Amino acid sequence: MKIHEYQAKEILRRCGVPVPDGEMATTLEEADTAAKTLFSKGNTAVVVKAQIHAGGRGKGGGVKVVKTIEDANVAAKAILGMQLVTHQTGPAGQKVQRLLIEAGSAIERELYLGLVLDRATAKIVFMASQAGGMEIEKVAHDTPELIYKETIEPAIGFQPYQARSLAFKLGLDAKQINPAVAFMTGLYKAYMDCDATLMEINPFITTKDGSLMALDCKINFDDNAMFRHKDLKELRDLAEEDPLEVQASKFNLNYIKLDGNIACMVNGAGLAMATMDIISYAGGSPANFLDVGGSASQEQIESAFAILLSDPNVKAIFINIFGGILRVDVLASAVVAATKKLDVKLPIILRLEGTNVEEGREILKNSGLKFEVGSTMKEAADLAVKAAKG
Numbered sequence: 212m213k214i215h216e217y218q219a220k221e222i223l224r225r226c227g228v229p230v231p232d233g234e235m236a237t238t239l240e241e242a243d244t245a246a247k248t249l250f251s252k253g254n255t256a257v258v259v260k261a262q263i264h265a266g267g268r269g270k271g272g273g274v275k276v277v278k279t280i281e282d283a284n285v286a287a288k289a290i291l292g293m294q295l296v297t298h299q300t301g302p303a304g305q306k307v308q309r310l311l312i313e314a315g316s317a318i319e320r321e322l323y324l325g326l327v328l329d330r331a332t333a334k335i336v337f338m339a340s341q342a343g344g345m346e347i348e349k350v351a352h353d354t355p356e357l358i359y360k361e362t363i364e365p366a367i368g369f370q371p372y373q374a375r376s377l378a379f380k381l382g383l384d385a386k387q388i389n390p391a392v393a394f395m396t397g398l399y400k401a402y403m404d405c406d407a408t409l410m411e412i413n414p415f416i417t418t419k420d421g422s423l424m425a426l427d428c429k430i431n432f433d434d435n436a437m438f439r440h441k442d443l444k445e446l447r448d449l450a451e452e453d454p455l456e457v458q459a460s461k462f463n464l465n466y467i468k469l470d471g472n473i474a475c476m477v478n479g480a481g482l483a484m485a486t487m488d489i490i491s492y493a494g495g496s497p498a499n500f501l502d503v504g505g506s507a508s509q510e511q512i513e514s515a516f517a518i519l520l521s522d523p524n525v526k527a528i529f530i531n532i533f534g535g536i537l538r539v540d541v542l543a544s545a546v547v548a549a550t551k552k553l554d555v556k557l558p559i560i561l562r563l564e565g566t567n568v569e570e571g572r573e574i575l576k577n578s579g580l581k582f583e584v585g586s587t588m589k590e591a592a593d594l595a596v597k598a599a600k601g
Contacts, residue, residue: 212432214446215262217311219428222405228397229424233313235262239287245312246283256315259286261307264451266346266429267297273307276315283312298346308450316424321414322381323347324395326402328409335363335402337395339377343414369399387421394423405443406436455518462514464503471496472526473599474519474557476512478503478537486531489588495596498525504537512545516553527558527598529591534565543571547578558583558598562591 220230232252234245242259249257261273268274273295275286287310296304321343329336340358342350350357359380361373371392378391394415402410409431416426437444449457459466465480469487473495477483480502487497499522503515519528532542543563550559560583563571575582583598585591 212434212437212444212447213264213451214430214432214443215264215309215311215448215451216260216428217262217309218446219430220425222401222430223397223425223428226397226401226404228394228401229422230428231258231314231316231424231426233258233311236287236291236310236312237308239284239291242287242291242310242312243280243284246277246280246287249312249314250280252314254314257283258311258313258315259283259290260311260313261290261293261295262309262311263295263300263305263307264448265295265297265299265305267299268295271295271297271300271304273297287312305451316416316426317419318414318416318426319419319421320417321426322416323350324377324398324412324415326398326407326410329362332362334365335369337361337363337369337373337377337399339381341381343416347411347413363399368403369396371396383417384421387417387423390423394425401430405430405440406433407431408433455521458521459501459514459518462511464501464511464515464518466502466515466518467500468522469497469499470524471498472524473595474498474501474522474525474528476501476503476515476519476528476530476532478532478542482531482533486529486588486592489592490529490595493589493592493596495592495599498522509545509548512542513549513552516549516555520553520555520557525557526601527560527595528555529595530559530561531588531591532561532563532565534563534568534571538567539563539565539571540567540574543574546582547574547580550578550580558595560585560591560595560598562586562588 217235223230236242236245246257256278259275261268277283277286293307294304295307323340323343325338338360342357363369374392374395378388383391407430411429412425414426416424453468455468456466473490475486475497477486483500483502490497562585583594585594
């Protein structure tokens with residue numbers, strides 16, 4: 212689950228991490244009031260920032276620094292309601308429905324801090340870089356030596372000596388080291404308290420008076436831990452998510468929309484990844500990632516079909532099932548029922564293996580419907596690509 216910048220900064224505030232003063236606005240009137248409040252406190256500049264679940268907002272025109280209330284209102288009017296296109300939104304962009312009106316900062320240096328779960332070590336890694344304000348993925352690719360890392364041992368947590376090590380590598384002044392240790396310790400506390408999977412402060416800034424501040428913040432949460440955080444779950448903004456992904460979540464389906472034309476229905480995340488790979492290898496393009504899980508019901512199968520059919524780009528459906536807990540005959544019966552109920556006209560290609568596979572194949576054969584069944588993943592993928600091409 213993702214949240215907006217203004218929500219992430221409120222979490223940081225609660226953990227003692229310094230962030231700029233600011234208010235969220237959903238209307239031009241609220242934006243005007245927020246700007247007036249900030250200027251009345253003696254701020255010489257205000258930043259009007261689009262709030263969407265994507266990076267690169269500044270390059271797309273979604274961030275404006277202004278020095279008067281009049282200019283703040285002009286910026287708010289231009290940004291609120293715009294279709295903001297960044298490198299993370301895709302060409303369609305994302306409609307801006309919220310703004311963060313924030314106090315400007317006298318920036319001296321732009322740095323980077325981040326926490327992420329490193330799957331290679333199965334531990335949390337605290338990252339830091341002097342290349343703040345840049346896309347960290349590009350930094351990691353082009354100049355990985357500019358990213359400093361401290362691996363956190365789960366039994367003892369993030370230690371002050373690790374924070375000091377990162378602070379020195381960032382080239383902070385001696386008087387900034389202790390505040391930096393407190394800053395990083397607060398980030399780690401926020402990360403752990405919220406069951407986060409990713410936390411990025413980009414940029415992490417030093418100001419002209421030597422202060423440290425989180426100028427931007429991105430937090431992603433572990434969906435499986437949200438039952439422990441009902442307050443965080445309420446921060447979810449469904450308007451920022453793909454409608455099909457929202458619909459899938461209602462039926463406990465793991466669905467991610469992609470840009471291809473071959474819909475995939477699979478049980479198991481690993482098999483789903485392999486299915487998308489083999490479709491690409493066969494010359495096709497997957498339209499989605501869809502994992503129905505190991506014990507999908509007929510209702511879930513029908514819901515999965517409905518979601519796949521809602522994508523106008525889909526030209527064929529590839530069902531790749533390895534029966535274990537979800538027996539192949541049960542899956543086959545559900546597929547037949549869903550196909551008839553929804554009157555599916557698109558070609559359906561299946562690859563079936565596992566428990567009761569022969570019974571499942573008989574159910575498909577006797578259904579009176581025109582299913583195509585591949586004996587291997589490669590054969591089924593080739594059939595799906597051929598069907599999608601018409």
